[in-house]
Amino acid sequence: MDxxxxxxxxxxxTSIFGEVEQKWIIYFGGIxxxxxxxxxxxxLVRDKKKGE
Incomplete structure (x- = not known):
């Protein structure tokens, strides 16, 4: 999760300091x-029930 x-x-x-014309690509890829x-x-950190 980190x-x-x-x-x-x-x-x-990147969106603040970068000079990218199409910032939506960065946002979309980041999301x-x-x-x-x-x-x-x-x-990976979910609670596992017995038998799983």
Whole structure:
């Protein structure tokens, strides 16, 4: 889940300091990467029931 925070920070800093004309690409890619890494992290730390 820490990776999701790092990606969010990188997207924000890139959008502030970077000179990218199409910032929606950075936002879209960042949102996808954050959603994937956050979802995967939550999947890995979920509570497991007995028998799983």
């Amino acid at each position: 990776i999701a925070k790092y990606i969010t920070t990188a997207v924000i800093l 996808l990467a954050v959603a994937f890494t956050l979802g995967w992290g939550l999947y």
